[in-house]
C-alpha cells in the first residue's frame with residue numbers, strides 16, 4: 001500500500017517509510033492511498049478475537065509489506081501483559097445510553113499507551129522491511145501524556161533514543177513527575193518555556209533543519225516523531241474503534257475529547273473501513289478552536305491560549321485536521337496545501353461550503369469550560385461512584401449536550417493522573433498535595449491507584465533540564481545527539 005503526503009509535494013512512500021519519516025518532507029502528513037474495506041469475515045474476526053489478534057489484522061491491511069511474523073511480534077509485544085486490564089480497551093456502561101471506552105489501562109495511565117506501546121515495535125520492524133541498518137532518534141513535543149507514553153514505549157529499545165519537549169508550566173503535577181522520573185539509558189526530557197504549540201513548533205523546526213538531519217545521517221541515524229502526525233501512531237488507534245463498534249450490534253456515536261485531532265480521526269478511519277460508526281462528536285475545552293471550526297468552517301488560531309483542567313487538550317494548532325481536510329477534498333492535495341499555507345501565513349483559514357457541509361455531516365462539536373468540567377466530574381461521581389478525569393469529563397459533558405442515543409464516551413486518562421483537579425471537583429476544596437489526593441480519592445471510590453502513579457512519590461527526579469523559548473531548538477538538537 002502506498003502513502004501520500006496531504007500536500008502532494010513528495011513521491012508516494014510505503015508504510016515502513018511513512019512510519020520512519022514521521023512527517024513528509026513537504027511538511028504534509030502521510031495518509032494511505034486507499035482506505036481498506038473490511039469483509040464480513042474480517043469484521044467478525046476483529047469483534048471476536050483477542051485485542052492483539054484484532055490489531056494484527058488491522059495492521060496487516062495497512063502494512064502489506066510487513067510479514068505476518070513481524071506484525072504479530074508488534075501486536076503481541078504491545079498488548080500482552082502491558083496493560084492492567086487484559087481487554088486493553090474495556091467498554092464500561094455508565095448510564096442508560098452511555099458507556100465509557102476506557103483507554104487508560106496501559107503503563108502510563110493515558111490512552112497514548114495504546115499507540116505508543118506499538119510504535120517502537122513498528123519502527124524497528126520498518127527498518128527491517130526497508131533493509132536499513134540505522135539508529136532512530138525520536139523527537140516528540142507533548143502536552144503532557146504523549147511524552148511519558150513515548151518515554152515508556154521507547155525506553156531501552158535497542159537502536160533508538162527518545163527526546164521529549166514539554167511546556168514546563170503547562171502539564172499536571174503527576175504528568176511532570178512521570179516524565180522527570182523516567183529511567184532508561186536512551187531517554188532525554190526538556191522542560192521548555194511556553195505552551196504546547198511552542199514546543200510543537202520547535203520540534204517542527206528541528207525536523208526541517210536539513211543541516212541537523214545531515215549530521216545525524218552521517219552517524220547513521222534517522223530522525224522521526226512519536227507525535228500523532230506519525231501514521232504509526234494513528235493506525236493502532238483505529239483498532240479500538242473498530243472493535244467497539246463491531247461488538248456493539250448497532251450504530252455507535254463516539255464522543256472524543258480532542259486536542260490534536262488524532263484520536264477522533266482514528267474513529268473516522270474506522271468508519272471508512274466499514275464499521276458501524278455514526279456521528280463523531282469533537283469535545284473541546286475552553287480552547288475551542290476545533291468546535292468553532294466544525295460549526296463555522298473558519299479555523300482561527302489567533303486567539304488567547306487558555307490553560308485548563310484538561311491540559312492534554314490545550315492546543316490551538318490541531319495537526320491531524322490536515323488529514324481530514326485531505327480526505328474530504330477527495331484526496332486533492334492542492335486545496336489542503338493552500339489552506340495550510342494560509343494558516344501558517346495568517347493564522348487562519350476558511351473551508352469552502354462543500355467541505356464544511358461534508359464535515360458537518362460527520363462531526364458535531366461542543367466546547368466545555370472548566371466549571372462545567374468540574375461539575376461533570378462531581379455529578380458523575382455522586383451518581384455512579386465512578387471517578388473520571390477532566391478530559392473524559394469534557395467528553396461526558398459534550399455527550400449530555402449532544403442528546404445522541406447509544407453514545408460511547410472515550411475515556412482518555414486515569415482520574416489519578418489529575419488527582420488535584422478530580423479531588424477539588426468532588427470534595428469542593430483544594431488540596432495541594434497531589435499524593436494525598438490520590439489516597440483520598442482511592443478511599444472514596446475504591447478504585448485502586450495504578451502502581452506506576454503511586455510510586456512516583458518516592459522515585460528520584462532524573463531529568464530537570466529546562467530552557468528558555470529562544471533556545472529550544474539548539475538545546476533539543478544537542479540532547480538528541482547526546483543520546484547517539
Ligand SMILES: *Cc1c(COP(=O)(O)O)cnc(C)c1O
Pocket residue numbers: 110111112145146228257258259260261262263264312313391412413
Ligand atoms: C492526547 C490526549 C487527548 C487528545 O487527543 P488528540 O488525539 O490529541 O486529539 C485527550 N485526552 C488525553 C488524556 C490525552 O492525553
